[in-house]
Amino acid sequence: MSPLVEVRDLCKQFPVGAGATVYAVEGVSLEVGRGETLAVVGESGCGKSTLAHTMIRLHDPTSGQVVLDGVDISTLGNRALREHRRKMQIIFQDPFASLDPRRPVGRAVAEPLLIHGMAKGDEVDEKVADLFVKVGLEADMMRQYPHQFSGGQRQRVCIARALATNPQLVIADEAVSALDVSIQAQVINLMMGLQADLGLSYLFISHDLAVVERMSHRVAVMYLGQIVELGPRRAIFENPQHSYTQRLLDAVPIADPRARRDRPLLTDEIPSPVWPAGTSPERVVMREVAPGHLVADEG
Amino acid sequence: MTVPVTPVSPEQGDLGPPGRQALRLFIRNKAAVFGLILLVAIVFMTLFGSFFYDQDPSRIIARPLQGPGEGDAPAFGTDYLGRDVLAGVVNGGSTSLTVALVAVLLVAVIGVSIGAVSGYYGGWIDVALMRVTEMFQVLPALLFAMVIVALFEPSTRSVSVAIGLASWPQTARLTRAEFLRLKNLEFVKAARASGASDFRIIWGVIFPNALPPLIVSITLIMGAAILFESGLAFLGLGDPNSQSWGLMIGLSRQTFLNGWWTVTFPGMAIFATVLSFSLIGDGLQDAFNPKLRGR
Amino acid sequence: MEPVLSVRGLTVTFGSFTAVEDVSFDIHAGQTLAVVGESGSGKSVTALSIMRLVELGTRGKIERGEILFRAPDGEMIDLVQQPEGEMRAIRGNQISMIFQEPLTSLNPVYSVGDQVAEAVILHQGLDKEAANERVLEMFRLVRIPEAEKRMVQFPHEMSGGMRQRVMIAMALSCDPKVLIADEPTTALDVTIQAQILGLMRDLREQTGAAVLIITHDMGVVAEVADDVVVMNRANVVERGPVTQIFEAATEPYTRALLASVPRLGSMAGRDEPAPFDLVEYQP
Numbered sequence: 001m002s003p004l005v006e007v008r009d010l011c012k013q014f015p016v017g018a019g020a021t022v023y024a025v026e027g028v029s030l031e032v033g034r035g036e037t038l039a040v041v042g043e044s045g046c047g048k049s050t051l052a053h054t055m056i057r058l059h060d061p062t063s064g065q066v067v068l069d070g071v072d073i074s075t076l077g078n079r080a081l082r083e084h085r086r087k088m089q090i091i092f093q094d095p096f097a098s099l100d101p102r103r104p105v106g107r108a109v110a111e112p113l114l115i116h117g118m119a120k121g122d123e124v125d126e127k128v129a130d131l132f133v134k135v136g137l138e139a140d141m142m143r144q145y146p147h148q149f150s151g152g153q154r155q156r157v158c159i160a161r162a163l164a165t166n167p168q169l170v171i172a173d174e175a176v177s178a179l180d181v182s183i184q185a186q187v188i189n190l191m192m193g194l195q196a197d198l199g200l201s202y203l204f205i206s207h208d209l210a211v212v213e214r215m216s217h218r219v220a221v222m223y224l225g226q227i228v229e230l231g232p233r234r235a236i237f238e239n240p241q242h243s244y245t246q247r248l249l250d251a252v253p254i255a256d257p258r259a260r261r262d263r264p265l266l267t268d269e270i271p272s273p274v275w276p277a278g279t280s281p282e283r284v285v286m287r288e289v290a291p292g293h294l295v296a297d298e299g
Numbered sequence: 300m301t302v303p304v305t306p307v308s309p310e311q312g313d314l315g316p317p318g319r320q321a322l323r324l325f326i327r328n329k330a331a332v333f334g335l336i337l338l339v340a341i342v343f344m345t346l347f348g349s350f351f352y353d354q355d356p357s358r359i360i361a362r363p364l365q366g367p368g369e370g371d372a373p374a375f376g377t378d379y380l381g382r383d384v385l386a387g388v389v390n391g392g393s394t395s396l397t398v399a400l401v402a403v404l405l406v407a408v409i410g411v412s413i414g415a416v417s418g419y420y421g422g423w424i425d426v427a428l429m430r431v432t433e434m435f436q437v438l439p440a441l442l443f444a445m446v447i448v449a450l451f452e453p454s455t456r457s458v459s460v461a462i463g464l465a466s467w468p469q470t471a472r473l474t475r476a477e478f479l480r481l482k483n484l485e486f487v488k489a490a491r492a493s494g495a496s497d498f499r500i501i502w503g504v505i506f507p508n509a510l511p512p513l514i515v516s517i518t519l520i521m522g523a524a525i526l527f528e529s530g531l532a533f534l535g536l537g538d539p540n541s542q543s544w545g546l547m548i549g550l551s552r553q554t555f556l557n558g559w560w561t562v563t564f565p566g567m568a569i570f571a572t573v574l575s576f577s578l579i580g581d582g583l584q585d586a587f588n589p590k591l592r593g594r
Numbered sequence: 595m596e597p598v599l600s601v602r603g604l605t606v607t608f609g610s611f612t613a614v615e616d617v618s619f620d621i622h623a624g625q626t627l628a629v630v631g632e633s634g635s636g637k638s639v640t641a642l643s644i645m646r647l648v649e650l651g652t653r654g655k656i657e658r659g660e661i662l663f664r665a666p667d668g669e670m671i672d673l674v675q676q677p678e679g680e681m682r683a684i685r686g687n688q689i690s691m692i693f694q695e696p697l698t699s700l701n702p703v704y705s706v707g708d709q710v711a712e713a714v715i716l717h718q719g720l721d722k723e724a725a726n727e728r729v730l731e732m733f734r735l736v737r738i739p740e741a742e743k744r745m746v747q748f749p750h751e752m753s754g755g756m757r758q759r760v761m762i763a764m765a766l767s768c769d770p771k772v773l774i775a776d777e778p779t780t781a782l783d784v785t786i787q788a789q790i791l792g793l794m795r796d797l798r799e800q801t802g803a804a805v806l807i808i809t810h811d812m813g814v815v816a817e818v819a820d821d822v823v824v825m826n827r828a829n830v831v832e833r834g835p836v837t838q839i840f841e842a843a844t845e846p847y848t849r850a851l852l853a854s855v856p857r858l859g860s861m862a863g864r865d866e867p868a869p870f871d872l873v874e875y876q877p
Binding site: 044151181183184185186189208211213215216233234237238252254258259260262263267269270 | 632739755783787795812816819851853857859864869870
């Protein structure tokens, strides 16, 4: 079976004055299988969020293709795009900012149903109630306002809104990063349950490697706009090949005081993805070290 | 660590202090630079104009109400008494500019102090100071200024004070808003945590950060104060012993149908001065907030 | 050993809301105490109370309790009873603090060197030249590369990690007895976080200061703490040495919290993703 999403050689550049360019996403190719979670990890500025936003056309790509269910959506016009937007939804990091404080939360969930003409009249309320139950909220909470909800509940509302159009792909852009750990664990369990029930695919954008290890099938490691390692979760976590992946894994604090490691007193930092006029990044060359496990060559 | 890509990070340093960036943006703004040149020219004319055009503006030199080029009239004609309009334009700026400058200083001192204290301390101090500010704000500014000038008889000093007292509430509110925004930022908390006193936090920490919008506002108020002074003078509430553009227009209001030049040239001087302040103010606004440009 | 700082029965209210209730703990020189909790647990208010910053600008009030601090002359003084003037001399000098957001905790209009120098001039009465010497020394201590060049830079010219190093340099510039770090690495990338945690561990050994670290991150606690205080809803739930908390927590809340912490390596050997085994906790 063909993958649900195929990203081919996707590039996104932003001009930043004086002829300089941010190469936010540079030649990224990846696939998301049906019912699969692909995690994209990396540090701030690595381009992981830009990748997600470009995939759902919040930005237009500079070049490259995004094939969703057999259709290249990277060049579709607005009208044609709308039909396909239904199939992929995004959940953002901040559940406080992504709900309108002056409207009952049920309206936020009903909106996509109305936009895509998927329900009418009483049907709308019924479907919204169903969605609320699905994400572990009570149906009559739909008449309450965002400020009456906790952060975790709000994120559940955002998930319900994302699910309203029966999407096949849900992009979670740091969707659990702002939550307290106990709430975070519950929301992750919910997302995994929904995946099992509905056969969803997730593109899970995160900086938190421990969370990614919990919930992903495959992992892509991004560094300065490019993927430097991509493979099955176990391969990435148990047998990381690229030095950046190793460094990232070494840096994660482990919640076990007996596993305390010596920290090298480094001060090197990640360079910026801004390139002055006339220069551009060099493309990495990926090599397959094991089935499905690709690693960028290091010079 | 070896990395597959080695971008040449553009020089991150040497952006310099935030003010220097603003200056660079300001210089690139053509309208603002034009405003600045215009203002410099006006100030130069006011300060040194009499060296180049040495005429006493209060002396009667020719027949009244002669237009430019008529008979023995000077370049800009004569007014209803036969005084030289050009000499008036050249010398009239000093009163207008002095009054506006003093008024704006007063606005800055009163407005910034009240706004800063109000915004920083909050609570009942804020409530009390803001009630006072509102009281001044709801008074019709022109009427209020006229009353003050009338009470203390018209002079450069009373007019300046009147304009200052009528104009500070806007600055106080702006300062307060800036202080409310800035006082909860972490660097203010950090300053407090490092043992800085309230005085130091208000003036050394928060105030420099509140400066950009205040400078913009003060510049625009400067333009408004010149108009205000002209308005008062036009109504006969200027210092009768001084020369001012507003006064020239005011005194000519009976006769200007017989001599357009008596009001047009001083009017243009006022217009040019106010315009220069507006352009500079807008340019500063854009320079301090590049993101807001083109709104 | 006598503690450097001893919080006893601290209760802080905001109007009718109790943010911190009857909280007690001790901090010893050269030791790191982590106060851990989720949002709204009262951990940050506790830190601000020690600095007596909770009453300023907010409606916070220290209702009850003592915050005993061992002054340089060996005498224990109660910070709750100190007048604002005394506190000003203590803040940034004997007890200093670093904040979460290195982006916003430096004043954008002054160079970073001037900002650190100002703290030194204020508390140690050094002249400008001596203060700059001290700044240079501190920048080297926190391993800021090219310290001389960095001193004249402005905050916006630096990365988040460098800014946090500057904050740490500023906090340590007057040799404080106690360093309070409120979520010092939360806003940083994981590789930078690792560097800063390493630096903080190293500096504690070098300076002998007592460190109070406020965090929500159990990973950070495990990395740096000697002792742990777990807070939930304004109260201390459990306290103890770090290994005891992680391995033999007795309180249901602590156990529930630990169960929800994602741990790197916990999935080793498993092919499929797995949900968290959550422990039910009913308050």
